[in-house]
Amino acid sequence: MAQLLSKRKRPPREEKALKAENKLEDGVFDRNTLLALNKLMQAGHFSTLDFPIAKGKEANIYCATTEEGNNVAVKIYRIDTSNFIRMHEYLHGDPRFLHVKKNRFDVVLAWTKKEFSNLKEFYWNGVAVPQPIAFNRNIVVMEFLGKGGLPFPTLEQVGTARPQDDFNFLLDEIKKIYQLGFVHSDISQYNIVVTDGGLKILDCAQAVMLAHPRSEEFLNRDVSNLVKFFQKYKVKCDLDESLAYIKDGKPVKKGLEALV
Numbered sequence: 001m002a003q004l005l006s007k008r009k010r011p012p013r014e015e016k017a018l019k020a021e022n023k024l025e026d027g028v029f030d031r032n033t034l035l036a037l038n039k040l041m042q043a044g045h046f047s048t049l050d051f052p053i054a055k056g057k058e059a060n061i062y063c064a065t066t067e068e069g070n071n072v073a074v075k076i077y078r079i080d081t082s083n084f085i086r087m088h089e090y091l092h093g094d095p096r097f098l099h100v101k102k103n104r105f106d107v108v109l110a111w112t113k114k115e116f117s118n119l120k121e122f123y124w125n126g127v128a129v130p131q132p133i134a135f136n137r138n139i140v141v142m143e144f145l146g147k148g149g150l151p152f153p154t155l156e157q158v159g160t161a162r163p164q165d166d167f168n169f170l171l172d173e174i175k176k177i178y179q180l181g182f183v184h185s186d187i188s189q190y191n192i193v194v195t196d197g198g199l200k201i202l203d204c205a206q207a208v209m210l211a212h213p214r215s216e217e218f219l220n221r222d223v224s225n226l227v228k229f230f231q232k233y234k235v236k237c238d239l240d241e242s243l244a245y246i247k248d249g250k251p252v253k254k255g256l257e258a259l260v
């Protein structure tokens with residue numbers, strides 16, 4: 001019986017061939033991701049995928065070019081090496097993702113959809129995030145924050161020349177997000193880009209709705225990251241005061257409209 005089971009478990013020859021065909025290039029380009037890229041290209045969102053810009057914890061980011069010669073950013077989530085258990089924790093209490101099964105594939109796909117959906121909600125309500133363009137499977141296409149193919153630097157890389165203004169601006173952006181019914185949950189100098197049109201906030205996949213059981217804790221963490229960073233520049237900022245400022249005023253929405 002044991003032998004029979006082990007024999008049955010062995011993948012048939014054609015499946016082995018399929019596995020080889022699915023071999024990952026750069027940790028992201030399995031066959032289905034290539035098909036999804038192709039669909040996005042067929043839909044006209046870009047015509048060439050040019051070069052990698054960055055490799056984050058969960059995704060690889062590429063610069064791509066449209067037929068008109070404009071750059072867009074293509075963020076491809078890695079299915080095989082993403083920390084889907086951690087990701088799943090940020091889906092709690094989110095009416096958009098109530099029935100996501102706790103397996104690697106479903107969680108990464110929900111995460112991709114969540115980043116796109118959050119970007120849409122934030123961007124179209126005037127928050128300083130890259131403009132979302134499209135998504136498919138584990139890929140998000142968005143506005144490229146850079147010039148001549150070079151991405152703009154992060155706040156961590158170049159620091160700030162106008163600390164008080166930048167702090168006030170970012171607090172206002174966090175407040176806008178909060179009043180839309182969300183907490184970004186990954187605010188730090190590493191996820192803020194210094195563009196020639198001002199600061200922009202990246203990495204919106206982790207943003208949770210206020211209904212998330214830990215949304216208050218995430219808000220505290222976001223604001224204290226900001227306060228710690230700007231205190232190095234001698235900005236007068238206080239965690240409690242900043243939190244009170246963010247929460248002051250009527251919420252614009254409850255965040256439930258943010259459906260893809």
Ligand SMILES: Nc1ncnc2c1ncn2[C@@H]1O[C@H](COP(=O)(O)OP(=O)(O)OP(=O)(O)O)[C@@H](O)[C@H]1O
Binds near residue numbers: 053054142146151202
């Ligand atoms: N729209 C964009 N335009 C230009 N560069 C971008 C864009 N999005 C991301 N990047 C670049 O890729 C880097 C990583 O992006 P992002 O933070 O969204 O991915 P991540 O996988 O969550 O990374 P990490 O785990 O490091 O936070 C950024 O620091 C930035 O340099």
Ligand SMILES: [Mg+2]
Binds near residue numbers: 056190191202203
């Ligand atoms: Mg990041």
